[in-house]
Amino acid sequence: MKQFRNFFEVIGIAAFLSSCNSYVEKPQSDREMAALDSAQLSYERVHAEVFEPHCISCHGNSGGVNLETYAAVFQHRDAVSRTALTTRTMPKGSTLPQPAFQLLAAWLRAGAPEVAGGPAKADDPIPGPEPEPDPTNLIFQKVKEVVFAPRCIACHGTSGGISLETYSSVKENLSKIVVAALIDKTMPPSSPLTEPQAIFLKAWLKAGAPEGEVPVPDPLVPTFRSLKRAVFEPKCVACHSGGNPMGDMSFESLENLRKSPRQPLKMEDAGDPETSLLVMSLGHQPGAKPMPYPVGSAPLPGAELDVIREWIRQNAPE
Amino acid sequence: MNRSLISFFAVASLLVGSFAFAHGVTNGKAVELSFHRLEKLISLCNLGDVSKPPNIPGQPGYDATKCKNDPRRPKRGVDPAYMNKLLGVTTEQIPHETEEEPAFKTTFFQYKAVDGTQRSVEVILNEEGLPVRDAENAGGDAVGYPTWTQHSPVHYTENALHWVIEGSAADPRIRAYNEAMTIASIVPGKNSAGADVAVIDFETKPADPILRVRIKLDGTFDSTEYVNRSE
Numbered sequence: 001m002k003q004f005r006n007f008f009e010v011i012g013i014a015a016f017l018s019s020c021n022s023y024v025e026k027p028q029s030d031r032e033m034a035a036l037d038s039a040q041l042s043y044e045r046v047h048a049e050v051f052e053p054h055c056i057s058c059h060g061n062s063g064g065v066n067l068e069t070y071a072a073v074f075q076h077r078d079a080v081s082r083t084a085l086t087t088r089t090m091p092k093g094s095t096l097p098q099p100a101f102q103l104l105a106a107w108l109r110a111g112a113p114e115v116a117g118g119p120a121k122a123d124d125p126i127p128g129p130e131p132e133p134d135p136t137n138l139i140f141q142k143v144k145e146v147v148f149a150p151r152c153i154a155c156h157g158t159s160g161g162i163s164l165e166t167y168s169s170v171k172e173n174l175s176k177i178v179v180a181a182l183i184d185k186t187m188p189p190s191s192p193l194t195e196p197q198a199i200f201l202k203a204w205l206k207a208g209a210p211e212g213e214v215p216v217p218d219p220l221v222p223t224f225r226s227l228k229r230a231v232f233e234p235k236c237v238a239c240h241s242g243g244n245p246m247g248d249m250s251f252e253s254l255e256n257l258r259k260s261p262r263q264p265l266k267m268e269d270a271g272d273p274e275t276s277l278l279v280m281s282l283g284h285q286p287g288a289k290p291m292p293y294p295v296g297s298a299p300l301p302g303a304e305l306d307v308i309r310e311w312i313r314q315n316a317p318e
Numbered sequence: 319m320n321r322s323l324i325s326f327f328a329v330a331s332l333l334v335g336s337f338a339f340a341h342g343v344t345n346g347k348a349v350e351l352s353f354h355r356l357e358k359l360i361s362l363c364n365l366g367d368v369s370k371p372p373n374i375p376g377q378p379g380y381d382a383t384k385c386k387n388d389p390r391r392p393k394r395g396v397d398p399a400y401m402n403k404l405l406g407v408t409t410e411q412i413p414h415e416t417e418e419e420p421a422f423k424t425t426f427f428q429y430k431a432v433d434g435t436q437r438s439v440e441v442i443l444n445e446e447g448l449p450v451r452d453a454e455n456a457g458g459d460a461v462g463y464p465t466w467t468q469h470s471p472v473h474y475t476e477n478a479l480h481w482v483i484e485g486s487a488a489d490p491r492i493r494a495y496n497e498a499m500t501i502a503s504i505v506p507g508k509n510s511a512g513a514d515v516a517v518i519d520f521e522t523k524p525a526d527p528i529l530r531v532r533i534k535l536d537g538t539f540d541s542t543e544y545v546n547r548s549e
Contacts, residue, residue: 247354248351248354261343261351261446261447261448262351262354263448263449268358268362274365275362275365277358277361280358280361280365285361285364285365286360286361286364286398287357287358287360287361287363287364287398287401288357288358288361289357
């Protein structure tokens, strides 16, 4: 469990890092400002002074993020900004010298124009949110095909060390994989995962790193069993269970719920579930304690609340 | 002492004979469950036409004296102002023979109105603490009530009540208040460090000390002491 907590912590860190906006430092003197006049900010100059001496040895056309062409750099400019300017995890093993740092910062701030004084490349759409992979693809075999086999297994096979060939071994080493491949980006050592690979790996981790096909949940229906599985167990039972449940309400069984002195299922007006305590609380009705707790937690999705309303309207069948 | 407080304690003093721990739940638990019933009655009052803004204290158009007028539902529930104008609560046991019959009567009091009337809500529970019926007694708009900024007096009193009920298992002296509580009242006050707190007094028999529980304004427990009535 502790390992899982750490795992989710690192996922949180990874999510935070990936959502950070690019931070661009300002040049420090008038002279430097003059040197970074927008009329001189071209891709050719940035390529010659930044990418060629500091990046291309790894980010050439050998794989991973290619910084050899303007189109590729423009496409990856957010990642460039993040890794070279914000987190300074690039170039690997060092940081950009100050003049190169400032030139890159000024160029990115100017919209990463291809020619000096020109507009930002207009025909490339601004990158939007990272596309989410198809959820049905988020299984170990696919992650192995997309990420581990092409980028990792040459070293991390069954020959020793951490093996990324089997699900059980990957599962045991999830936190190390997250740190090395997504946070520190020290793996693969030749170049980090490509953005699509990183996105795929993150999505698989976010889905709970499943081995096989993610089961399609049964549709939610107005019965206690269905609601218990989909709503009460994940969102209520942690507090509302046991011998002394919070609010004198236990969601562990329908019998317990019916026995509660709070009468959460009772409709004050017959046939009107809005007058039941459960719907009042879940619907954040003024005067009722808003649930789920703690205050500020996301309210139940409307579709779930509608099924609960219908369940209570039907006198809460098992 | 405030006139509302005097009359509240006068009414309450009539109840103090019934302090014995009866059948199902304790007096303290009955008061706690009555609070929950009061909250539900307030929620019922606030239930209404979704096209109208909810009747929430502090929001524009709030009317403390009225439930929402929802044409889809009969008017019911109680004045939402009990949430902010609570003076105190009394409870008494009712002689009964079966477990379904009324076993507790708990009454919530607001501060008195200018004309001397006082709104109250009676909640009747059976011996298992299930609500049997309730009734609101009319009165004018309360005046002279303290202003609570962070939480309602209902919230503070409930928190103090939880402290008594939970402390009851380990401390026989606290248990006596859980089992035989007849009055709980709330006023603003200070703790020993001079910080603002909610002071909730629990009473049992007239001769017994008062159990005073202080709750910080954030709703957490502050301190407690037993206070002799002569003090």
